[in-house]
Amino acid sequence: MTKTDIRPVRLHPGQTDSANRALSRVRNYLESHRDRTEITVSVEDGEPEPLTLPREVVELLAGMLAHLGAGRGVSIVPADAELTTQQAADMLNVSRPFLVGLLDAGEIEYRTVGTHRRIKASSLMKYKQEDDRGRRAAADELTQLGQEMGLM
Incomplete structure (x- = not known):
């Protein structure tokens, strides 16, 4: 198995404009050619x-350009990477x-290799999506309560 390098790639501040221009062109093309596979x-x-x-x-390229153009780092991790x-x-x-606490609590699926834990990227992303969904639901509930109480 190959070693997974998750270090993010970042653009120099002067290169973000170039990424944003490319993003605009790619998005326009995708929008005007929805039928193209x-x-x-x-x-x-x-x-x-x-x-x-x-x-x-x-x-995927458009998504990467959007993050890079906003000054964020980007990593590509195969779904089956450990x-x-x-x-x-x-x-x-x-x-x-x-993280180890989450693993021990059964929140994220993993396997052991000798004494080391290995987590599939797909299991990690599944946990992240569920956690994000829970956070959004809690925020929505707080917003609704605030509105009902006249705080907003």
Whole structure:
């Protein structure tokens, strides 16, 4: 199994404008060509050469450009990648001991390799989506209560 490197790529501040311009062009193309399942782009490095990409790849590229253009770092992690507890904690932006507590509580699926825990990226993302959904529901409930009490 290959080692998963989750260190994010960040653009220099001067490059974010370029990412935003590219994002605008990619989004416009995707919007005006909704029926296309494959998209051909031109790569100009000497002789122009067409490059055909699945639509999903171009949509992923648009997502990466949006984050990079906003100054955020981006990492690509395969869904079946196995992460160390430190890598998983970094992805959730929590401490390693907090993550281990989640693993021990059965909140996130993992397996042991010798004495080490390994977490599939897909299991980690499933937990994150469920946690985010719970947070949104709690925030919505608080907003509704505030409105009912006339605080908003």
